[in-house]
Amino acid sequence: MTVCRWRFLPALAAVVLLAGPFTVPVSAQQEPVYAVYDGFLVTDGGLYVLAFAYFSHNFEPVTVPVGPLNGFGTAPGDRQQPTTFLPGHHRFQCVMVMGPEFEGGLRWTLDHAGVATTTSDDMLQYNWEFEVGSVTNVLRDVEPTEAPRGVCLNRSPTVRFLGLRNGPEGAPAEVAATVGDELKLFGSVSDEGLPRGGALVTSWRMLSGPGRVTFSAPDEPRTLASFDAPGAYELELWASDGEREGSNRVAVTVDPSP
Numbered sequence: 001m002t003v004c005r006w007r008f009l010p011a012l013a014a015v016v017l018l019a020g021p022f023t024v025p026v027s028a029q030q031e032p033v034y035a036v037y038d039g040f041l042v043t044d045g046g047l048y049v050l051a052f053a054y055f056s057h058n059f060e061p062v063t064v065p066v067g068p069l070n071g072f073g074t075a076p077g078d079r080q081q082p083t084t085f086l087p088g089h090h091r092f093q094c095v096m097v098m099g100p101e102f103e104g105g106l107r108w109t110l111d112h113a114g115v116a117t118t119t120s121d122d123m124l125q126y127n128w129e130f131e132v133g134s135v136t137n138v139l140r141d142v143e144p145t146e147a148p149r150g151v152c153l154n155r156s157p158t159v160r161f162l163g164l165r166n167g168p169e170g171a172p173a174e175v176a177a178t179v180g181d182e183l184k185l186f187g188s189v190s191d192e193g194l195p196r197g198g199a200l201v202t203s204w205r206m207l208s209g210p211g212r213v214t215f216s217a218p219d220e221p222r223t224l225a226s227f228d229a230p231g232a233y234e235l236e237l238w239a240s241d242g243e244r245e246g247s248n249r250v251a252v253t254v255d256p257s258p
Contacts, residue, residue: 031057032115033064033085035108038092039128041135046100047144051130052081052108052119052152053091061086062112069111080151081108082193092137093192094152097144141244154194156244159221159237162186164250172234172249179230179257185250187221187237198242207249209233230256 038051056062062085064070071077081094094108104123109116122128130138141155163186164173177183191200202221206213211229221237233252238245 029058029060029062030113032117033058033062033110033112034117035110035119036089037108037119037123037128038138039130039134040123041130041138043144045145048098048100048102048124049138049142049144050094050096050098050106050123051092051138052094052096053089054082054085054093054110055089056085056087058085059087064110064112071109073107073109074105080154080194080196082152083196084193085110085112086193090190090192095138095142095155096152097142097147097149099149152192152194154241154243155192157189157191157200157239157241157246159239159246159248160188160190161237161248161250162188166248172251174251174253177225177227177252177254179227179254182216182224182226183252185223185225185235185237187223187248189221189237189239189246191239191241195241195243200239200241202237202239205236205238207234207236209252209254211254225252227252227254230254 034055036053036055038053040048040050042048063083064085065083066078066081070081070083072079072081079096098106105121106123107119107121109118120128142153147153161173164175166173175183187202189200189202202219204215204218204223209227210231211227213233213235214226216224225235227233231254233254234249235252236247236249238247
């Protein structure tokens with residue numbers, strides 16, 4: 001049975017291409033979007049930093065407008081929370097700073113596909129306090145003493161390279177390539193969808209190198225890069241949500257063509 005299934009895949013692909021772009025059925029978008037409470041931390045000055053997440057079972061982004069279907073209690077219901085929800089589980093999508101007087105009870109409700117979910121009431125119990133490993137993620141781009149109170153904060157897009165790790169102290173990841181070959185660069189850009197109505201844009205560029213780099217998709221996180229001369233290159237993947245920017249670098253050692 002396995003052999004037969006794979007044998008027909010090329011024919012199936014041809015049918016899809018001839019029929020036009022694949023579209024997700026409307027019914028596939030009518031799945032719940034779950035509001036999730038990530039947890040909290042308390043600063044030395046007594047400020048509370050909260051984080052909320054969501055989980056969407058839909059296969060494409062869905063929009064849930066602010067109001068009865070997407071709101072916080074207590075008032076105000078509109079705390080600049082996201083209104084566009086991507087497939088899957090996304091942590092730290094609403095990071096919020098509250099004053100020392102905060103006692104909990106701030107709940108996020110999402111209602112999509114007829115299923116309403118609300119985050120936990122017991123916000124300040126010890127088991128919701130962030131462990132050390134999560135604190136860095138929560139406080140990225142956040143200075144609690146300067147941040148506005150009680151609203152979701154816009155933070156810069158997160159830019160990564162799948163399968164690669166940056167070196168010590170933020171040094172770029174290192175890869176190898178050959179003149180005349182195409183190097184696969186699997187970039188990943190994520191953002192919490194703020195500011196509302198903003199467009200997330202990405203771009204590749206060469207920071208340094210002895211020759212020219214050609215990108216097959218210079219405005220997409222995933223691209224192919226080809227080099228016309230051997231040597232050491234440094235490339236950057238940049239992203240912007242319209243207000244804030246993020247970037248990451250990769251160092252490429254290009255060998256001569258055999």
